Amino acid sequence: MAEPLPFIRPAEEKSFRLAPHNVEAEQALLGAILVNNEAFYRVSDFLDPLHFYEPIHREIYEICAKIIRAGKVATPITLKTFLPDNLIADVTMSQYLARLAQEATTVINAADFGRAVHDLAIRRQLILIGEEMTATAYEADVETTPVKQIEEAEKSLFELAEKGRYDGGFQDFNSALKDAIAMAGEAYSRDGSLSGTATGLTDLDRLMGGLQRSDLIILAARPAMGKTSLATNIAFHVAKTWRGDVTPDGHRKTVDGGIVGFFSLEMSAEQLATRILAEQSGISSSDIRRGNIHESQFGRLVDVSNLLAQIPLYIDDSGGLSVGQLAARARRLKRQKGLDLLIIDYVQLLSGSSRKANENRVQELTEITTKLKALAKELEVPIIGVAQLSRAVESRDDKHPQLADLRDSGSIEQDADVVLFVYREEYYLKNKEPREGTPEHLAWQAEMEMVHGRAEVIISKQRHGPTGTVQLQFEANLTRFSNLAHSDYLPERQE
Secondary structure: OOOOOOOOOOOOOOOOOOOOOOOHHHHHHHHHHOOOOOHHHOOOOOOOHHHHOOOOHHHHHHHHHHHHOOOOOHHHHHHHHOOOOEEEOOOHHHHHHHHHHHOOOOOHHHHHHHHHHHHHHHHHHHHHHHHHHHHHHHOOOOOOOOHHHHHHHHHHHHHHHHHHHOOOOOOOOOHHHHHHHHHHHHOOOOOOOOOOOOOOOOOHHHHHHOEEEOOOOEEEEEEOOOOOHHHHHHHHHHHHEEEEEOOOOHHHHHHHHOOOOEEOOOHHHHHHHHHHHHHHOOHHHHHHHHOOOOOHHHHHHHHHHHHHOOEEEEEOOOOOOEEEHHHHHHHHHHOOOOOOOEHHHHHHOOOOOOOHHOOOOHHHHHHHHHHHHHHHHOOOOEEEEEEOOOOHHHHHOOOOOHHHEEOOHHHHEEEEEEEOOOOEEHHHHHHHOOOOOOHHHHHOOOOOHHHHOOEEEEEEEEOOOEEEEEEEEEHHHHOOOEEEEHHHHHHHHHO
């Protein structure tokens, strides 16, 4: 009967408690790799040297990886040149490598041993995060507020969760086809038969296929064009149409519509709620604020507010948020309530890291948009970022916005999957009223009648589909966008 492999004293041993580890699983995996290098490829996409508990096992795995990736064969003989001669008392490195290979199991079990080693490493990392949290809580300085510490802990946990996955990698085309068919089936049963989440604006959905998961959508305009109103309209429609089922494992799955998180960095939650109340009740927001309503209107307000109280729309009106704080709060919302759409009003009010801010605003905004795109992919939800346009629009005769008008940074255009512009000719024409009684005034009135209550949403960039222009109805007193007849649309253009 073969003697057991020599015992190595655990590297991180504590007198009172050992961190989770399995030296035998590490030895079995390394032995399998030394006997058949194919075992390495079964674990290399998720297992790193740092996942091993024993320092000498980290070294062995790392040298194996370098040799195999160089196209050579990793064996006890080829490895010993690159490792120290002595291991522990009475055992040389050559003897230890030979015993690893001798005691090796089949290559079939390599992936299972690799996952065991990986999972124990993640548990040790969780313990480390917990210990750091405890130490910081005990020794926190004045600037480290509890809220900031929670955000840092959440960030560490989400980073660990992202790194701690061993799924992914290449998949066969048959699997991809199944996913595509499943998506088509979900679209068929969803409102509007869309692959993404419906905005409620029929022809905008027709061009975009709805709001697609993991997309960063920039909704930009000059002030007073109605960009916040459009974002609010979309948020309400998505939340109002939310319908979910409970899966067999107890999780809640969205079937239609979505759970919406709205970061209102400019307006208070009360102002945002007033806008939605006005839109849904048909009573102007100015009348609501002044209390200029009669009894039947008040009853309608109560009915609408009862409806609003039941929809999954969550508003955060904290000002001065950094993109890191926003990401932490979005993760928390997804974990606690669920999340299908995130809206930020507006992007230029976010701040980046202090280092980027000290460089210049363009660098800071580049960091912000890059992190927002990464967040959309991480949470697998569409993110609508409302953005301001530069004043360059005002100096042109044609006030239709262009991609070059995006304020502060070209990174917004670069990182965005979709760029939408809101434009209302009525706003500019109203300020050009000629003197009454002149022929010019009559011509102006005719023009005003043509553009009154109309808005254009211009799709200037779209990775997944055509660009084009959609005309909508806009009721300024209710801050409400709605559909126009198909004959009123401008022709789309394909990139």
